[in-house]
Amino acid sequence: MKNTKRIIICWLAVIITIAACRKDDRSPLSKDGTVPGPVTNTQVTNLAGAALISYTLPDNENLLYVKAIYTLKGVQKEVKVSMFQKKLLVEGFGDTQEREVQLYAVSRSEVVSEPVSVTIKPLTPPIVNVFKSLKTDSTFGGINVKYVNTDSANIVFEVLVLDSVGDWQHVDFNYTSSKQGGFNVRGYPPVERTWGVYARDRWDNHSDTLRVKIRPIYEEALDKTKFNDVRTNFQNFIPQFAPFPNSGLPMVNAVDYSSSYPMKNLYDGSITSMFHTKEKYDLPVWIPIDLDKSGASKFILSRFKVWQRTGNFTFNHGNPHHWEIWGTNKPNIVSTNPNNTDPNLGWVKLGEWVMTKPSGWDVGLNSNEDNQVAADGQEFEFPNGVPPVRYIGWKNIDSWGSIDGFTGFFHLFELSIWGQKK
Known part of the structure; x- marks a missing residue:
């Protein structure tokens, strides 16, 4: 048994030694010292701050890659492309001066050809x-x-x-x-x-x-400790103007998903707590907020910022996609004029927004920039000339997980609003 163990240990040592040798072996792939021919038929397509160089490869079975050597801001740069490509890109130029680029064909033995000089003149960077x-x-x-x-x-x-x-x-x-x-x-x-x-x-x-x-x-940031949930107070006075719910049923107030995600989380100052409505509600849903429960102030609104529910829900699920914001000073007046501009005579449409993501990718696919934008919060501006209001109503037309859908839901981590107190 002891002899068997010794044999196994010896073989393991041999295998490890061989593997280590292979890992450290950086010698050329071939011992052929033949100098490859140079590339020919070079053509330059100048680009913005760059140049695309195409060429014909030499007839050499031992060819491995083509490399370009050039100077960028006083530093020598090198670009390599495999033998399966017939063009390469040199980039990073901050002006339109002419430059020389040296092209080399390189064999599997790391033997380089004679250089071929190519003149480029990048377009405006x-x-x-x-x-x-x-x-x-x-x-x-x-x-x-x-x-x-x-x-x-x-x-x-x-x-x-x-x-x-x-x-x-x-x-x-x-x-x-x-x-x-x-x-x-x-x-x-x-x-x-x-x-x-x-x-x-x-x-x-x-x-x-x-x-x-x-x-x-x-401008100043509105004091969110003075915000108040008035969904039940004015549920009978929601302005029924287009777009109506896709299902054709009446718009409804946003009902809390559970006691864990109440509406106060929408403006509690935390970008980790969440307001979440019940799911499968007819769209749009309506979320009215009193901006000053003391009743002392009205505001000309300048901008607002939202923080999405992030993680796997970024630009997805119940995060808002298309919405309007309405305002009024008389929330208990039934609005009959969709073009009303006086908040003392009913609800006034303050603006309409569609959220976009930088990448433009389909729902469920997000770039690093998409994720960063969502994490930082997204800012939107009210149009110039909106009237001073005390109450706003967020009319959520659809969410990312239900774009143009019949039913859906809404969630956000946080909402902040800025403006001028009147």
Whole structure:
């Protein structure tokens, strides 16, 4: 028995030694020292901040790959593609200057061919095009930045402010790969200041800095401790305007799924507690809220922010997809005019929104950016000129798990609202 154990141990040692040798063996795949021929018939397609180079491979059975060597911001870069491809991409250029790229055919023995020099002249890089598209404006509590990103490049925007001694101070980063969009920087008093905005790509190329003087519009966060659930108080006065429920049945107030997910969780200040209505209700559902239970204030609403139920439910399940928000100062008046603009004469439509996700992917498939956007909370603005109101009604037309459906439900982690007190 002891001899058998010794034999097994010896064989294990041999196997481990062989495996270790194989793992560390980084020698060429072949001993053939023949120099491969160079690539031929090179053609260049210049792209935004990049170039696509196509070529004909040499007739060499021992060929393994083609590599390109070029200089990017003073550093030598290398791109390799297998012998099964007949083109390669060089990218990361922050200007349109002509450059030389050296192409090499490489054998299985790691023997390189003579270089073939190719001249490229990248088109205007995405950061420059994005920078030229920048438009800024004042918004509630800060600055609004809009952009066009035709190339869908991965872009980082940095926003700066000029301090009292003339130094730039970092304010915010915003990441995007969307073809167009916008973002806001908030939290500033209504004092004019100089702002700076520039774009940066993943190769650390920088655009120029846009300098603008902007005075933020005054706003404040509404005190959510003064919010009140009034679903039962005004359930008979829900405005029955299109879109009606797809089932054709009357709209209903959102009934709690269980005592674990009450409506107060919608505005309790926590982005982990959840409000959840019962399932399989006729859509739309209606969620009215008193913004000041003391009755002392009305508000011109500027924006709101929602935090989805995340995890496996991000952009899915009962998270809102399409909704309207209505407002009134007389919630017990039966509304008969869908175009009413006076909140003292009934409910007024304040706005309508459809939630989109950055990737544009189908429900159930989320990118990292989708997940990050949901986790950070999503902000929406009310149209300019909305009247001051005390009550709002969230009319949930459909949710991500029931887009255009007959029945569904609604859930959110949190809702925050900003505006001007009147």
